[in-house]
Amino acid sequence: MNSFIEWLQNTPLAVAVSEVWFPYLESVHVIALAMVFGTIVIVDTRLVGLTSLNLRFTYLSDRLLPWTWGAFIVAAITGTALFTSNAQGYMANTEFIVKMFLLLLAGLNMLYFHKVTLRDVASWDGGRPPQAARVAGYASLAIWVLVLVMGRWIGFTV
């Protein structure tokens, strides 16, 4: 594992990112994360029953989540490139590990919501969601806020 990380950090791509492209890739990464978080906040605040109650939940999420996913792919690609520039440093950074764990948690929360909670969406689509859906919404909001906190914290500690 260590030799792979060391090899990764010394690839021509990683060196180019480290020496030239880091600020530009980081800028794109932050724009993409802003779009991921910005669209998720709108969907989640509808899910917890705070905003957009005049819209059906599925309508709102169908309209916004393609933007979330598109931005997430861009964030993942730029994030991976940024990681290669100092792979050993990031792997030894607690905040980075916590951020990755939070992303995994966000994915699991979303998976459970889609596979279980969303099954009876027809009964609450146009109104206030049930407790299970609201819990998923609050959990998602908390996780994504923490992802941003960790993302910023990495900049101070790596």
Added chain:
Amino acid sequence: MEQLHSFSTWLSETGFSQIIQTTNNAIMFIQVIHIICLSALFGCALILALRFMGRGIVSEPLQHLSARVTSAIWTLLIVLVISGLLLITAEPGRTITNPAFYFKMVCLVVVVGLTLWLARAARSESTQLTPVHSAVAVCTMLLWSGIIVAGRLIAYIESY
């Protein structure tokens, strides 16, 4: 330029600036608030821009959607300005003598003006959406992106 440097030095030596500078993780905490609000605002701006382009949440009347989205944008903007002022106070040498900071401020002024124009157009019931509205909507998203990029590049671009 010399006056800016003098002002920056004076500001960084004020008691309030010193409190922020010496409080554990205060700058990081303010930055996090700033980024969270900017990201939430980016989502709201996207909804508004898409609606003016005839996409996104088209089932909601423009007038209604614009009213609730712009009120969220202005609220978030107030928090952004306050947290931004705190960051400038904490680290004036990093911001007020930095060209990226001025680019960010120009983008901010222009995007606020364009958003006000869009909000006014939405309030008028006789407004028919035209390619001009779409173009302005695209410009607002480019400007918000420019604000994010400039904010990040402040850390990399040398101050005057």
